Amino acid sequence: MSVVAETAATTTAPSLLVEHRPWWRSRVTLTAGIVGVMLVCYFALKAEYPWPAALTWNTLPTHLNDFQTWLVDQRNAESPSVVIRAFNGFADFLDSLVNWFTSFLGWMTWVGVTVAGVLVSLRFGGVRAAVWALAAFATFAASGLWLESMQTLALMLAAVGLSLLVGIPLGVAAGLSTRFERAVTPVLDAMQIIPAFAYLMPVVILFSVGPGAAVITTMIYAIPPAIRITALGIRGVPSNTVEAAVAMGSTPSQTLAKVRLPLARRMLLLSVNQTILFALSMVVIAGLIGGKGLGDVVTSGLNSYPALALLAGLVIVVMAMALDRVTESVAERTNPTRRHLTDHLRHRLRLASIATAVAIVAVVAAARLAGAGADYSRTTARDWLLARIQSVLDYVQNPDTVLFRITSWIGDHIVQYGLVPFRNFLVETPWPVTLVGITLISLVVSGRRSAITTFLMLALIGVIGEWSSAMDTASQVLVATVLTVAIGLGLGIWAAESRTFSKLLRPVNDVLQTLPQLVYLIPLIYLMPVSVVPGVIAGVLYAFPVVARLVENGVRNVEANAVEAAASFGATRAQVLRKVKLPLAQDAIMLGVNQGIIMVLAVVVIGGLVGSPGLGYEVAQGLARSDFGLGVLASLAILALGITLDRVTRGVRRAQLGDEP
Known part of the structure; x- marks a missing residue:
């Protein structure tokens, strides 16, 4: 995984060609405005707004189960x-x-x-x-x-x-x-x-x-x-x-x-x-x-x-x-x-x-x-x-230990101040507002093609009847991504500015990127008593090394003449970092966010094996109960959600600015 991350970083080397926009037309400002409008709609129209039955293909699970029966019969037939x-x-x-x-x-x-x-x-x-x-x-x-x-x-x-x-x-x-x-x-x-x-x-x-x-x-x-x-x-x-x-x-x-x-x-x-x-x-x-x-x-x-x-x-x-x-x-x-x-x-x-x-x-x-x-x-x-x-296991699950109190406190705060608010926002906001809002964010951040793909994928999730479960999963992914980006961005910048810290961080990243996905989840099941939290924490542990590595490479590979020019005008080290390196490394940082959110999704859905709600749980139940219709619909929704998250966070590469606004 480390080689893939480094390859991605080297293919997005920062350029001196920075796109200049007025502050009110910047992607950050426009995205914040869209989210603000969605928040106003949420507080003004706060209620459960499920995807309407009239726009749902209600007979699709039955057709899928019938297809499974037919396929099994064909497989067992004398002349398939x-x-x-x-x-x-x-x-x-x-x-x-x-x-x-x-x-x-x-x-x-x-x-x-x-x-x-x-x-x-x-x-x-x-x-x-x-x-x-x-x-x-x-x-x-x-x-x-x-x-x-x-x-x-x-x-x-x-x-x-x-x-x-x-x-x-x-x-x-x-x-x-x-x-x-x-x-x-x-x-x-x-x-x-x-x-x-x-x-x-x-x-x-x-x-x-x-x-x-x-x-x-x-x-x-x-x-x-x-x-x-x-x-x-x-x-x-x-x-x-x-x-x-x-x-x-x-x-x-x-x-x-x-x-x-x-x-x-x-x-x-x-x-x-x-x-x-x-x-x-x-x-x-x-x-x-x-x-x-x-x-x-x-x-x-x-x-x-x-x-x-x-x-x-x-x-x-x-x-x-x-x-x-x-x-x-x-x-x-x-x-x-x-x-x-x-x-x-x-x-x-x-x-x-x-x-x-x-x-x-x-x-x-x-x-x-x-x-x-x-x-x-x-x-x-x-x-x-x-x-x-x-x-x-007996020690970490003992309510009288200090470790249990710490992990319980962390889990409770992640649920209370992260998962619950995000889930309520995505589920209780009117679905047309959520659909249009996320599509507009994709348009602002990644361009027209990504916006069209985002709209179609979200519509597919609703049509197959998985809107609420997908929004539940999306809330877990967003909370884990916020933590991942915060940790990865901080460690990546620190590593880019300090060779000593980079050498210390590299073996940690290598080990974390070597481990299989579910291995992260196993110990957290017993450390975190709330069923939904292990998937979130596991997603953070699995994804932040890639974000840190991409950010480090992006900041470090900023062209030297730009840094030297800023320093010659008297800019301090902090000013050079904030006003030169980070703006020029924004493609690598955006790529880190994109890769991080996709890796978080891959782990969060596995949390369904241990009771985390959402699409992963439906896939696990479909496998356990041999319910083909339920499992396939949840799988399709995971596919659509993954493509949506990728397109929303993909960003517009500077090499493409002439082709796509």
């Missing part, structure tokens, strides 16, 4: 149609692929898997990567969740392998063709804007419940970073190097194979890194639709065995951090711009690779002959860990 056979065949292929990987890891035995992981990490990533790999396998064993960890790794191998198989060729094509990149960008935007929770119901109904459905859900979320970072790497190859190869008579395919791809190797490996992290963030959610492994342990243990759910969450964290560090180390060590490979060095590396492969084969053979099993779990260590986790 070609389309149904294609869906069934693809699902069966994915199920078989995951099961094969699981069986293969079991066949290698726990000794073979551990040695293979450590030796491969050592060969390609170095000593530090090998230590991380060893620590991860030791955690799998000590937690008593070795089998579940291997199931998760099998799901990851299948999902990441297929995502890269699709993403890297498309990324190469996008890097070579600007036209193709423009065509595929809206699809990638939609895949990343839509929270993964919205995919679940449609995927389940098309592919049924099982590992195959989990792989597909994971791929939808993991393919975009593979395409984007690969395209960035291909475009980043120096043009003079490519021109030299062409001048020497290289064909386009030879130039790609022998020049572009080798020089883009580091970015290709970073695309593997980000694809793995995106896929791993879906592991827990995939547990809801038949994905076995750690995700299933977390989702099933949330209500029945909280200590075990937390332990599985910790194992997922260790797995994520280990995979991140190992793949990042591999990318750095194989960077051709930092490492010149002589023939002698190539020969040594080739011998090291052969020796690694031989050692792995020998260890696996010896382990199988010695009777080592597929599973290795230390029940004593597991019981000790569960007892310690349970003692922590």
Whole structure:
């Protein structure tokens, strides 16, 4: 995730071309005026204003349930149609692929898997990567969740392998063709804007419940970073190097194979890194639709065995951090711009690779002959860990402790002064005022096209009968976004102004951006007694590192001559920051708000798993009760709300000011 954020920041470098408007025509003033009018309407006409039944498609849930029944009948029919056979065949292929990987890891035995992981990490990533790999396998064993960890790794191998198989060729094509990149960008935007929770119901109904459905859900979320970072790497190859190869008579395919791809190797490996992290963030959610492994342990243990759910969450964290560090180390060590490979060095590396492969084969053979099993779990260590986790849970849930009083105070104030006012404002304001007001804000901030899209998405939410639930979810997102932007903006500016603080903040951001989404939610369920608050706080923790990173890059990359000119006129450091750097970095700041609000939505809707009201809760109930109509409508509303929030906060890039007001 950190690579994606840095890439976004570098593509929005501040420019000296600042748009000047009178104060009364500025976006801030116009937006404040629109909100003021909406507040007047709220206080003057305060009441419940549901979307009118005359504008609601009331029979849509019935049609969706009928479609589900028909699809199930077709799937179970003796001679299903070609389309149904294609869906069934693809699902069966994915199920078989995951099961094969699981069986293969079991066949290698726990000794073979551990040695293979450590030796491969050592060969390609170095000593530090090998230590991380060893620590991860030791955690799998000590937690008593070795089998579940291997199931998760099998799901990851299948999902990441297929995502890269699709993403890297498309990324190469996008890097070579600007036209193709423009065509595929809206699809990638939609895949990343839509929270993964919205995919679940449609995927389940098309592919049924099982590992195959989990792989597909994971791929939808993991393919975009593979395409984007690969395209960035291909475009980043120096043009003079490519021109030299062409001048020497290289064909386009030879130039790609022998020049572009080798020089883009580091970015290709970073695309593997980000694809793995995106896929791993879906592991827990995939547990809801038949994905076995750690995700299933977390989702099933949330209500029945909280200590075990937390332990599985910790194992997922260790797995994520280990995979991140190992793949990042591999990318750095194989960077051709930092490492010149002589023939002698190539020969040594080739011998090291052969020796690694031989050692792995020998260890696996010896382990199988010695009777080592597929599973290795230390029940004593597991019981000790569960007892310690349970003692922590007992402490944080004890009303007599100082920690409980602090978290209760925070939760109560977030509800009383944030969630309740925002929800009342969005729900009790007449729906036409809300619809027109948000559309006008989108027009002011992001332009005509975004305003039209915003209007259509909000209208869709109302037509499918999800207006109140969507406004409830939007209130949670807005509260979390306010906190996210406040924290991210402050930390980002501080980091931009202080190299020391930037170095201290970077590892914190890296760790927070590595963790899967639901992992943030698990401990907060027990820290915050109010059901709606954990999703809000989890959204803040998940999103503020990206905001901070984008703000830091935007402020730091302001052109030096503008800063020097202000300083030469006697401006203080604070004046330079307030009147020069922040105005010139407003594109990066707006991009941070945009990315933050989308990431907040992705976590807030997951809060429905633990009782947070709104659209996420309806999706969870649809999955639990097999109510296809309810789940799909809520998923469509989440999709529409995500697109709305993206368009409202996208902003007008200065490069586009001539095209769109």
